[in-house]
Amino acid sequence: MSAPMDLPKTGKRELQKEARRTAIIDAALDAFTQQGFTATKLDDVADRAGIGKGTIYLYFDSKENLFEEVVRQTLFPIRDAAAARLDSFTGSASELLTVHFSDFYVAMGNPKIPPLIAMISGEALRFPAIASFFYEEIISKSQAILRRIISRGVESGEFRPEANELYLQLLTAPVLISTTWNLQFREQAPIEIEKYMQMHIEFVLRAIKV
Amino acid sequence: MSAPMDLPKTGKRELQKEARRTAIIDAALDAFTQQGFTATKLDDVADRAGIGKGTIYLYFDSKENLFEEVVRQTLFPIRDAAAARLDSFTGSASELLTVHFSDFYVAMGNPKIPPLIAMISGEALRFPAIASFFYEEIISKSQAILRRIISRGVESGEFRPEANELYLQLLTAPVLISTTWNLQFREQAPIEIEKYMQMHIEFVLRAIKV
Amino acid sequence: MSAPMDLPKTGKRELQKEARRTAIIDAALDAFTQQGFTATKLDDVADRAGIGKGTIYLYFDSKENLFEEVVRQTLFPIRDAAAARLDSFTGSASELLTVHFSDFYVAMGNPKIPPLIAMISGEALRFPAIASFFYEEIISKSQAILRRIISRGVESGEFRPEANELYLQLLTAPVLISTTWNLQFREQAPIEIEKYMQMHIEFVLRAIKV
Amino acid sequence: MSAPMDLPKTGKRELQKEARRTAIIDAALDAFTQQGFTATKLDDVADRAGIGKGTIYLYFDSKENLFEEVVRQTLFPIRDAAAARLDSFTGSASELLTVHFSDFYVAMGNPKIPPLIAMISGEALRFPAIASFFYEEIISKSQAILRRIISRGVESGEFRPEANELYLQLLTAPVLISTTWNLQFREQAPIEIEKYMQMHIEFVLRAIKV
């Protein structure tokens, strides 16, 4: 109506709306990860975001839709960063693998991520759409990257040819477990991520190197 | 609770009560693992157990208490089986490790277990008592066993001395991930457990053998 | 379980339940007719019935289902009474018609009925199921009775043969209009039902007699 | 409201405002008659009128006020048309009565009218002001006209003197019932208005003619 052309949101109104949307997602991320999906009250989300309860429905269709957007906004950047890294990297496959896992651990260092992943796992059974979305957008893309790194190593003679056949979960499992662990058992026996990461990478390399 | 020691209940009344209690726990296990904690209705549990809804409250204080008892009752046998095996085994540390992991995978083959573990993870934040119990009774005991196996291997010269320092999660992570995986992503990319297990064991041995 | 046979509800429990059900229907009838379907709050129905809000859902599936039951319980007896009368009546067709309309007006004298019918009309557009149910169970059965009375009169030579072809709404319309009228315009120009009824019957007979 | 007398607004501004007001009323009429008062959302009305939701409140105080204005604006023309006809007519009272009813049925042929009347009936209990307005402006004026026609017929010797005493609802009821009927039971047993109308007029004349 007023904007001369619809260039990427420049109006005050549009910026406002985008900020609101982000605020709601942030608030929802906190609430969901602290309480789980079902136990989270939209009242609480609204309070955290400093808005009225009805406002949420101006931006999201339902609680489930909000949850999806939370996952999207939070995990997409990580996935995209990992992909970008791969393209620009020059160096040995071992070095690349090291960097890749290191990135992975850094991402998990964001305190919002582990609880989010734990929650997704917990709710996956009752929300197959979430599981599916998570697999397609995050898991399978991550695995593709890792697969390419290993192929590179096999071609260059750094890794044993059998590495190409491995279930990649064998390599990545410790990352996920470490985050879950510190979430649940930090009190009893915390994992020191720095040390754990080094052991993990060495462990993997020893298993797949020629 | 009331018995001076936990001698086996022998009266007809006590047996009857114990059977009822077990029936409720079984029904609750099914319900919880299929629907998650919050989504499970005690009505449903009562129906599955073939009793009235109010009866549940004669045996358990609350839904949360029931959940805790379900976890306890279900995981105890697993823990006990693992400990028993170790004591009676004779053979190389590699063989023992193989058997240990194999047992582990077999336990996870019980279709009730993976959803239970997933659920525990999902609800752990809101049930610290559960997380704590899970750690003390299952995780730490399980790790102790694994630690002893590795020690034996290091002593016998089969495994590298550094193996004694490893975070054991690096070794066991793939087991847990495999169960979670098949729970969530069976549709998209199922893991063949038999093959996966062999790769896993070989992977671990290659990493820790001298 | 306990009753030796399932004879018509004799247990205290069953009587209780039946009484509850009736109490809810009565309360709902009042609320619906005073406020309309949409504007009626189940909270209010519960208060009027002197029960908790959740109790309604032990007896009815939903607000709509409750509405249907209200219509059923309230209008079925009237319909059935009219049918019974017809079978037992001996006398001229004019007399029968007179009695039939008289019964009709008596039924409408029940202060619950007119508002109920007005409400059904008002909500019919948005609840076709209600309209359909109302037609099948009340309207068409009422018309069948009236049709038989007229046939009898034509056969006996009291009524003109063309009467068999008449839209019956021409005969019954004044009954319905009178109830609606006194509902809406009692203040401005009330209809005296007794006088109105006599005029109506005379009016109809004059129009259809030979 | 503000104009000293209700002279036709002539300024450009006033015309614009009047057009907007009319557009809203038209949109609201559609919405109300299709969905009923409570179920109609002002969002929907605004969309139909092609304006913003807030704009409605520049022209009407509330949803209820809008409803009243819709009824007023829609029914005024009908009332006025009926009155005009009478003054100019020359012919027998029977012919005049025929024309009068015929006009009535034509007015009801406007597809907006029957649902509006049904809705008024349905909501009348909660909107006494509407009922009152409806009576004063439409019903009583309409009855006055009919009363004059009958008087003329009695004076001319066409109609029986008792016709002057009749409740006029006995004569007009079938018109209203026919519109309600086709609204609710068109599916089950539609009324053919043309045939129905002829039967109705003949029915009435047979009842009141000498």
Added chain:
DNA sequence: TATGAATGAGGGTTCATTCAT
């Protein structure tokens, strides 16, 4: 001991109304 009817707090969602732009 066992039941299941009753309760009522609680939550997701809707929508008339307000108000900053």
Added chain:
DNA sequence: TATGAATGAACCCTCATTCAT
């Protein structure tokens, strides 16, 4: 004047828990 984003009260329905039988 016109907009539409924001609000929050309201409402239907659920379900853990209680309690009379």
